Amino acid sequence: MGIEMKLKKGLIAALGLTAFLAIYAFLGFYLLPALALKKLPALLQEKTGQQAQVSAIRFNPFNFTLAMEGFALAAKDGKNLVGFERLFVDLDALESAKLRGVVLDTIELANPQFNVERRADGAFNFADIQGTQAKAEPDTNNSGGESLALLIHQIAIKEGRIHWQDAASGQTVSENLLPLNLTFHELSTQAASSAMGDLSIGLESGGTIEWHGDFTIAPLASKGHLKLENIGLARSWQLFLQQILPVEIVNGLLGLQVDYALSEAAHGLLTKISNGNIDIKQLEISEKNQGKSLISVPALQVSGISVDVNQQQVDITTVSSSDAAISAWLQADGVVNYQALFAGETAASTAAQPAAPAVVDSSKPWLIKLDELALNNYSIHFFDYSLSKPLELQLSELNCKLQKFKTQDAGKLPLQLSSKFNKTGSLKVGGEMSLEPFAGSWALDVQDINLKVFQPYLDPFMKLELVDGDLSGKGSLQLTVADPLQLTFQGAAILEGLVTRDQVKNKDFLKWSNLELTGIEIDLAKQDFKLAKVMLDHPYLRFNIKKDGQTNVDDLMVSQIATKPAATAKLPAKPAVGKSAEPRISIGKIELKEGKSDFADYSLILPFVAAMNGLDGEVSGFSSDKDAEAKLALKGKVYDIASVAIKGKYQFDNGDSDIALKFTNMPLPLITPYMAEFAGYRIEKGQMALDLQYTIKQGQLAVQNKLLIDQLALGEHVENPHAVSLPLHLAIALLKDSNGKINLDFPITGSLEDPKFSIGSLLADVLVNLVTKAALSPFKMLGSLLGDDKDFSTVAFAPGSAELAVEESAKLDQLNKALLSKPDLTLEIKGIAYETLDWPAMRFEAVKDVLKKMKSGELRDKGEKVRHEYIELSDEDYQRLLAKFFGEVFPLEMDRSLLGKPRIKSNPDADFYPLAQQKLESVFPPDPQRLNDLAIARANHIAQYVTDPGGISKDRLYLLATELNHTEAAGGIKTLLSLGASQ
Template identity: 25%
Template sequence: MNTNEQAQTSSHLPAWLAPWLDWRRKRCWLIIAFALYSLAGFFLVPRLVEKQLKAPFAASGRTATVDQVKVNPWLFKLEILGTEIRDTDDVVIFSYDRLFVDFELKSLLRWAWTFREISAQNLYLHEERFQAADTRLGRLLSAFAEAEVSASEAPDEGEAIALPRLIIERLALDRGMFSVRDQTAGNFEATWGPINLSIADLQTLPNRNGQQQMSIETATGGRIDWQGELQLVPFSSRGTVQLTGRSLSDFYRYADHFLPFQISGEGVQIDLNYELALLQGELVASVRDLNASTQGTRLTLDNDEEPLLQLDRVSLAGGTLDWPEQSAGAQSLTIDGMELDVALMPDGDLNLYALLPTTMEPEPVSSGDRDPALDWQVNLGRLELTPALIHLRDEQMTPPLAVDLQDLTLVLRELNNQPGTRMPLALAMTLSSGGRISLDGELGALPAPTLAGAFSLEALSLPVLQPYLETQLQALLTAGQLSMQAQIEHAPDQLLKAGGALQLADLDLRDALEEAPLLGWQLLTLDRFEADLSAASLETSELRFSAPYARLHIDEQRRTNVEDLLVMPADDVPVDEEMALPLERLSIGGIELDGAVLDFSDRSLPLPFAAVIQNLTGQISTLATDSQEAATLDLNGQVNEYGEATITGALRPMALKQQSRIAMIFRNLDMGRLTPYTIQFAGYAIDDGKLDLDLRYEVENSALQGANDIVIRELTLGDKV
C-alpha cells in the first residue's frame, strides 16, 4: 500500500483514532503489544497452564482433568477451577474446586517472588498403603522420577538446595479434606476435614515471621487447632496446639489392627505451647504448659465383650519437654475412676499378658550397654489414682476366687527415672470381702525396684481364702479377721523383710465331713515377729491364744480326724508324710493358752474314751529349729465339775512326726458322765465310778504309738445289758 492509499484509508477513520493506528508511530506498536499480550494472557496462557498441569501425570499413566483455567495478565492473577487427578486404577487421589494465585509486581522491588494470596478451596488428598513400603504417593513419585529427562539435571548430592526468595502475604486452605486407607491394617479408612489453614506473611527471607492458623475437624467429632508464628529461614515456629472432642478416635481404630485389644474413648482435651527451631542443622524443641485430659477410655481384649480397663478421666497438668536436653516432666498426672479386671487364668497366666503383642521379642542388651531411657530426665511431681476398683479373680480355683479392691487410692510423689531416687508412696484400699490395706513408705525404681514403709492390715476377713484351703483340707473357714502392723522392706538382695505385730480374731474352722467345729479361738495375739524371705527365717515373740478351741479324735486304727481331712493330690499320689517346713530357721518364743477347750476322744483304747477338757491353761516353751532342746508342753484343765486333766510332752519343730511325745493324765473323772460312749463292765451298765487315766502318745516315723494305764475306783454297776 502506497502513501496515497494509506492516507485514503486513514481518511475513513475518526480523526482521534487515526494517529493511534499509524504504524509509523510508537503508540501503534504499543497498542499492538497490548493486544497481543492480552490475547496471549487471556487465551494462550490458560491453555499452556492446563497442558503443563496434565503433562507429568499423563507421562506417569495418571489422568488429570481441569475444568477451566483463568488468567488475568494485567492483574497477574491465576485461577484454576475443577482440577482432579486420578490414579491408574481410576481412584481420585487429588482434587480441588478452586486454586487462586495473586502475583504482585512489587516482586521486582523486593527482589523476591511476592504473592498477595495463594488459596485453595475444597482441596482433597487421598493416600493409600498397599504393603509396608508401597503407597499411592510412593508410586506416583517413582513414576515422576522415571519420567525425568536425565539424571544429570539433578543436583549433586553434596550441593545444598537454596530456597527461592519468596513472600506469600496470605496462604489459605478452605474446607480441605484428607482421606487415608491402609490395606495392611484391615482396610482401615479415615477422613479428616474440613481442614482450614491460614498463614499470613509467609516468607523465605531471613528472620521474617509469618502468622499461621489452622483447624482440622475429624469425621468422629474431633477438632485440632493450631496457631502461632512461622519462620522459614532460619526455620523456627512457636504457637499453641489444641485437640478437642474425639480427635484420637481414628488413632484408636488404627491401633486396634496391630494390638490384641481395642481402645475407645469419649473425648480428649489437649492444649500446649511449643517452640521449634533449627540451629546449625540441629532441631531444638520445647513444649510448655501441656495440659491434657481424656474421658471415658475403655480397653477391651479381642474376643471379649466386657472391658478389661476403664478410665473415667485421665488428666495431665503442667507438662514440659525439651530437646536436645532430653528432658520431660509434668506437675501431676491424675487418674479418676479406674476399673481394672485382673484374673489368674486356668493355665497359670495372668489375663494382663494378653495385652502384649505375641510377636514382640525383646532385643538382647549387652550388660555393658546403658539403657537409652536413662539418657532422658523424666520428672513427675505427683501421680494420683483415685478412686479405683480392681476386680481380682483366680480361675485356677473351683469355684473361682473373686474379691474386689475397692476405693483404692494411690499417691506417688517426686517421680523421676534417675537411679537411687526414693519416691514417697501412699496406698490404701478396702476389700469387698472385708478389711482394709494401707501402705505408707518410699518406692525406688532404678537401678532395681526397692520398697520400704509401714504396712497395715485392718480386720482382713479370712473366709475369702476358702478356695485355697479346700485344696489342702476338707474344712470350712467360716470366720476370722487378721490385723497386722509391720515395717516392710524389699531390695535387690532382700526379697522381703517384715517386722511388726499381728492379731487374728474370731477364727472358726469347721470339719467339712462331720459339719462340726474343728479349730478356733477368740483372739491370737503376736506382739512381735521378724520375717526374712531371703534368709527363709521367722522369729516371733510368744503366741497368746485367748479362748481357743480344738477337736482331736483318734479312731480304732489310731488315725486322727485331721488326717481324714487332708486332701490327696489330683494325681492320686499320697501327700508326702515328711514334715518339710519352708523355713530354714524358725523360732517361736513360746505359746500361751488361756481358757482353751479341747474336745478329745480315743477309740483305740480298750475302754473307748471321750472327754471335753475345759479351761485348759498353760504354756509351750520356745520352739526353735536351731536348738537341740525340745519344746516342753505343760497344760492343765478341767473335765466336768471335779475331773482334772494335765497335758505334758516334748515337741521338736523340725521333727513333729518323728520325735514327738505327749502325755495326757486324767484324774477323778466321773464315769457316768463320760460321753458319748456307753461304758460296760462284766455285762452291766456303769451307773457311777471314778476313772484315772494315763495316756502316752509317741510319734515315730509318722505313726502314732500309744500306751495307757486305766484305774477305776468306786464303781457302781447298773442294770444288766
C-alpha cells in the first residue's frame, strides 16, 4: 500500500511536471511569440507613429534564446527607417543568477539597414518619430541602490548597411556604408570591466573605416586604433562639408591611422591621440560654383601626430608634400580671393563653436610643435586682376623646409626656401627665425628677376614701357617685429640691361648697360641708409622741352584723378614718444662710365638740339651727415667738338659749395636758339670759352665769370614776339677789341636758394647787366635818376573821375623832368576804367541822364528841341521825373498818399527820393560806353598835363587802346604808363 501510494504520488508529480513543462513550452514556444508578433507592430506604431512589421519571433524558454526576423520600421512615405533580417539574443540564466544581474552570451544582429535622410529643409527623416512617451514615474522602491548589472559576452552586427541621403544643399546626394561589421566581447557595466571591440565599414564610393580597441562603460573610457583608408574627400564634401567650407573639394583620397585614449574624469573627458598619420592623395580644391582651381596637392603626408586635448598640445613629427599647385589672385576690388572666400567664415565659426570642455583652460594657448615641414616642387600662380591689364606671377620649383617649429618657443627655427620666379629668375632664402617676438635672420639671393613682368604696375602712372632689365642681388636680412620695427640689410644689387621706351614717341627714354649697388647697409630703426658705391655703365637719358614749355617727362606721367578720402573715425592721439631720428643717407661713390644724353628744347623760336657723350667721372662723399662734403669730377663732350669739365665740392648740410665749370671751343652757332629766343637774332659766327667759378657760403652766392667770345657776328633777325629788345649791334661794336674778341670778366653776387646755370642764362646775364639793364627796367632807372622810389609807371584816379589828384600831378611833374633829359624816350599812355570800382560812382549820373532824356521828350512834345546833354534839371523837375521813372520801373512797389506824395509801399514813412534813387541805381547795369569814355578822359588828362605845363612834345606821346577791367583791382584805380624809344 505504501509503495503504491508512493508510485501514485510520483506519477502524479511526473504528470504535473510534464503538464507544467508542456504549458511552459506552449507559452514559451508558441503563445508568447505569437502575442509578441501580433502586438509588437501595433505597440511600436503607437510609440513612434510609424508603421512597423515583424516577420517572425522565436523564443526558446529552456535555453532562453530569442530570435526576431524580418523587422522593418517604415516612415509615412513608405520608406524604411530601420530594419534587419534577424536579431538573436542568448540569455545565460544561471550566470545571471550568480551575477544578480543580466548576462547575455550573445547578441547578434544580421543584415541591419539604417536609412538616414536629411531633407531640403534640414530636417531628418527620424524626426517623424513623434510617439508619446509616458511620463516617467519616480522610482519609490529604489532608494539609491546599485543599478542592475549587465554583462554581454559577445555583441555582433554582421553585414550591416547604412544609407545616407542629403538634400539640404539643393541637390540630392547619397552614400552607402556597407558592409558594416561590429563585434564587442565582454561588454559590462561593472566597474573597470573592459570590452574588446572591432569595427569595419566599407564605403560604396570607395574606402574603408576600421577600428580596434577596448571600451569601458563605468567609468566611461576607451582606447584603440582607428584607420581610414582611401576615403573619397569629394564625396565627403558633398555629404557633410559643403555647407561648412567656402570651397569645393573636387577630388582627393584620405588615409588616416591614429591611436587614441579617452577616459572620464571628475573635471571632464581626458583625450589623447598618438602615433597619428595622415596621407592625402590627389587633393583638388576649387571655388564653389565657379570651377576655378585653387589648390592641387598630389601628395601630403603628416606623420607622428600626438594630441593631448587636456594639455592643449599638438606634436607632429613631419609634414611633407610635393608637386602641389596653388592659384591665388587679387580681385578687381583689391581683395585677395582667399580673403574673400573666408571673410564670412570667422564670425560664423566663432558663433557656432561649442563651449570648450571644463577640462580645457580656454585662457591657455595651444602649444603646437612641428619637427619638420618639407614642401617640394610646389608652384604658386598669382594673378592681379585689380590692374587694367591683369598681371601673372609664377613661383615654380618651390622648395621649403622648416625645422623645430614651436608656437611657444623663442628658439631659432631653421628655414630654407628656394624657387624659380617666372621660369627665368630665382630666389633663395635661408636662415633662422623665432616667433615670440617674431624675428628672423635670413640670407637672400635673388637672381635674374626680369622687370618687364611688372609693367602693369607702372602703366597707371607712366606711359613708359619696361623693355628689358634684370634685377639680381644678395644680402642678409635681419627682422624683429617690435616698436619700432627692427630691420637691417647688408648686401649688393645689380640691375642689368635696363631699357625703357617712351610710349608717346616710341623712343628710348632711360637705359643703361649696368647699374651696380655695392656695400648696401640699411638700418631702418636708426634710419641709416648706406651705399658704398653706385656704378652706372653706359647710362643714357633723353630729355626734351616741348613747344609749350612742358617736358617729355610730363608727357610720360598719367594724370591721377584726385579722389576724396573716405571719412575715417578719429583715432585717439598717441602719446608723444620723442622726436624720431632724421634719416641718415650716405653714398661713398657714384661713378659714371661713357654716359650719353640727348637734349632738345623745342620751346624756343629755333629748336635747340644737343647730344652729350663721353660723360665720365665720379661723385664721392654723398652724405646727409653734418659737415659732409661731396666731391665731383666730371668731363664730357658736346657733339664731339666742345669739351665740358665740371670739378668741385658741395657741402650738403649748409649748401656751401665751390664748383668750377669749364667750356672750351664751344661754337656759338650751336646756341643760336637761345639767342633767337632771348633777343631775336641768329648767331652767324663765333666761338666761346667759358670759365665759371661759383662759390656758395652761408647762403651767399659769388660767381666769377671769365668769358671769351671770338669773332662774334649776328645773323638775320628772327621773328619772335617774346624776344627782349636789345641794342645788340651797338653793344657788340663797343665790346669788341681790335682783334674781334670780347673778353669779359664779371662777378655775380647775391643770395640764391637754388641757383641754376646754363649757357643761355649766362649770356642773358652778360647782355642784361652790361647793355640793357636800363631798357628792361626803364622806370626804375628814372626813379634812381630822380632819387625817388615812386612807381612812375602808373597814375591813380578817384572812382568815376578823370581829374588828376595833387599827388599824381606832382609825380607827373617829376616824370616830365626825366623825359626832358631823355629826348629819345617816348611815353605811352593806356587809359583804364574799372567796372567794379568806377561804375558805382557813375550810376547817379546814369540815372540823371535818363531823367534828362525824359525832360527832353517833354520839351519836344511842346515843340522845343533841346538835346538832353544841355538840360539842367531843377529840384522840382528832378523829384517829379524821378517819381515818374520809379513808378514805371517798379509799379508794384510805389503808391501815393492822399495828398499825392509819392511813397514806397514797404517803407511809407521814409524819404522817397533817396531810396528811389538808390533802388534805380541798383538795377542799372554797367555801361561800357561810359566806362570807355572815362578811360579815354583819363588818358587825355595825363597827355594834356605832360604836354601843356610839362613841355613834352606831342610827337613823343602815344595813346594806347583803352582797357575795361571787369575784375577787382587790388592796387586801386590806375592808368598805366610805358616807355619806348624813337627809331
